[in-house]
Amino acid sequence: MHVGFFFMLTCHVLFVVKQGGWAVGMCPMHERVERVKHTGGCHCGAVRFDVWSSPDLLVFDCDCSICTKKQNHHFIVPENQFTLLQGLENINTYTFNTHIGKHTFCSTCGVQSFFTPRSNPDGYGIAPHCLDPGTVRSVTVEKFCGQKYEETMKNHPNIRDLSKPVAETHTVEVGSLHTP
Template identity: 45%
Template sequence: MTETLKSRSGGCHCGAVRFEADLPDQVVALSCNCSICAMTGFIHVIVDKADFRLVSGEDNLIEYTFNTGAAKHLFCKTCGVKSFYHPRSHPDGISANLRCFDADQNLSGRIVDFDGANWEKNIDQINPGQGA
């Protein structure tokens, strides 16, 4: 049985950056303890690129990379919020911040801890066969 996907909207704090993602009602989200996720409180909802649309604010995004440079962290230039980014762990996907979906989206699920502080050792737990 295939889960029905619905368009869910979200964005940054100031509203300059807006996105839509096609997701089921129930998602599994990842709480990562790597340096950037722990500091920003980012809760990952992995979305296939084909199911993600940047609605507005592309010109208001600024990119930040570190370590391997594979992940492309995108922040709103106005409010500083990272509502989504291109993750190293899922090169064919987008990681949207569960906290940045609009409150009325009826999106629920469970949050799973991921030890991203030890990324190379643990990546196969969330992305079998596609480690570093």
């Protein structure tokens, strides 16, 4: 398993320790930052991806018309933290209304493992139930009122920030960490 550390360009890692199988970086100007490499995909395996995100997921439960129909729950990551490993030729896209959101799904099995949300067109919404087991530590679900989209976006404190690119990436192999 790989663990990445994401800091602002001015940040320096003070130390790295292994805690309960997770690597943690500490930064003097920022709070503890922790990211893991999740892998996942659709049901048939044609679409596979990896994504760097916290092991503690903030998942949105949206009640807009399409999310209600497909029971969409998702967490948001910046575009530069997502890599499609295989299956581009198997992905179909559905759009409606503003056509900003791109609802992608596997043309073989029909599963939507990721999509481009209207709220964060510069990122991806990842379906946590499509992640492979072993990298998620906890899930917190937050209701998102998609039926009143404009009002919800205006009042949400930080949803647009969730897809801002991460400035710098440091990756270490967990097995190679040595603790004093």
